[in-house]
Amino acid sequence: MKANPGKKSWYIPDAYLPSSGLGEKWEGHESVCVLNVGEQDAILTFILYFEDREPITIRDLRLAARSNRHIGMHKPEQLCGVEVPRDVPYGIAVESDQPIIVQYSRLDVTQPNFSLMTTTPYSE
């Protein structure tokens, strides 16, 4: 088993948080899912990039050693209080001080059915 697998930089060009689909039983959402297989806690920074506004930086997100988190981009309490703007296309860079693995997923409930998508982002 590898001691410290993963990468420190991950990039997600297709992020989007719809304002529709709120108030239902299941809220539409995006998750940045992060896995730390190593023995060191990791400190993460998210940088949000937009077409026509300045980037937003969210610092000091914690990912314990040997743990996994699904961080919801619609939950300010998981993002140091930052509210991600709704209905605005954006992209996310994830920087970590330890090697981690990232997967990005979206659940859309704009219409009554569920629609899921997921990808393993580009990393360096």
Place this chain on the structure above:
Amino acid sequence: MKANPGKKSWYIPDAYLPSSGLGEKWEGHESVCVLNVGEQDAILTFILYFEDREPITIRDLRLAARSNRHIGMHKPEQLCGVEVPRDVPYGIAVESDQPIIVQYSRLDVTQPNFSLMTTTPYSE
């Protein structure tokens, strides 16, 4: 944080723009989502490949430094006026003069429900 992450060449073999799903509240579409984390503006070229016709080249698409765009393949105004043919399977090569990151997504509304898919394309 990396100064200039990404690759200059990305390849999407499964592109498809349906003619159905138009005229509804939400139009079915494909997006080539592009992220430029670097400090230099990027100039992009899209080359569309087909089974039995010549490739189509779309030049001079702009992606500002430190920005993110979701380029809609159904929007000629975002593609230097090029109209992508409907209902024809094709593939896309994205070439950039600066390293960028690409993600490809499709929203299908051929039937009343939403269906989403996304992937991080192959890059070199």
Place this chain on the structure above:
Amino acid sequence: MKANPGKKSWYIPDAYLPSSGLGEKWEGHESVCVLNVGEQDAILTFILYFEDREPITIRDLRLAARSNRHIGMHKPEQLCGVEVPRDVPYGIAVESDQPIIVQYSRLDVTQPNFSLMTTTPYSE
């Protein structure tokens, strides 16, 4: 622009061709989408792997230079006459004599709605 991008070997562990969803307006299907950006025609071999039967090899699939094809796993006429078994989990190895790029997608219509999924397979 790169002269000959891609890889010669691609691997898709999650392939599945449902028998349901037939006879409707839209047939559920899987596509192995292949892109040849180079100047040489490519010859492809598909090898199908199963849990408890021998692999099936499909030889001599053609992909012209500078072209793109969406090869339907439900269409024997695109697979040298091979009928892929329905309702059986399998995996696909794609071998090419030229570098190519592959993307795998599935459209499921087991229930009346559409559901799409796609991924960029592992390559070597």
Place this chain on the structure above:
Amino acid sequence: MKANPGKKSWYIPDAYLPSSGLGEKWEGHESVCVLNVGEQDAILTFILYFEDREPITIRDLRLAARSNRHIGMHKPEQLCGVEVPRDVPYGIAVESDQPIIVQYSRLDVTQPNFSLMTTTPYSE
């Protein structure tokens, strides 16, 4: 054709097994799809990582030479009897003693429609 393609370590940060969607014609589920193109049988270990509990290790999963399996995370009989907790976000590390290829997919039927997602996980 490559003799022994793949990697020995694969990482899936977005795993989730819903308790809803049970008892219907089609059960919602996750599959870890594994492909062994080589001539040696492979022995796999799954390690499940959580946000706030200890990892769970599932040892001694078998993948025969030149075969493919779709391992269902909702089927204890395929996981040496381990019952994966429902409704809990988690991540999966797959370790193999031989190079293999992995793809992760989920079928969600929380609502009556199907929703599929898939990705090729990060590997080392």
